[in-house]
Amino acid sequence: MQSMYEAAGGGEGLLRLAQAWHRRVLADEVVSHAFSHGFHPRHSERLAAYWAEALGGPATYSAAYGDETSVVRMHSGNGPHEEMDRRAIACFDQALADVRPRLGEPVRQALHDYFTWATTTTMSRYHDSADDVPGGLAIARWSWNGLQR
DSSP, X not given: OOOHHHHTTHHHHHHHHHHHHHHHHHHSTTGGGGGTTOOOTTHHHHHHHHHHHHTTSOOHHHHHTOOHHHHHHHTOSSOOOHHHHHHHHXXXXXXXXXXXXXXXXXXHHHHHHXXXXXXXXXXXXXXXXXXXXXXXXXXXXXXXXXXXX
């Protein structure tokens, strides 16, 4: 059975997805606020590497950019933002349709489930302060059966 990374199109497929998602969130009046203070010029490449590692691909993100702690800290200390999360998930689903219009439903659902889980749990766990995020977190791995423990 192929990994979710492979089913998503590998590194190139995830890069196209990250680029499409980034375009969509920048155009969204609510989600774009998260990027209003700027973003890394290689945001899409870094995001694709993060997703690749989480979905069973190479550990490029951890080797080149940081660990889960650094990612979660970037997303922490901003208070609750359920509407932004909901809209970011909708942008993800739309980006999937943009780049992979004929993607099979099992793959689409599994990718949606991963993004929803990451957005509503891991990335929104520390509302009060980024300082609350513990050190040494590893990037969570997601498979066809959900979160790998």
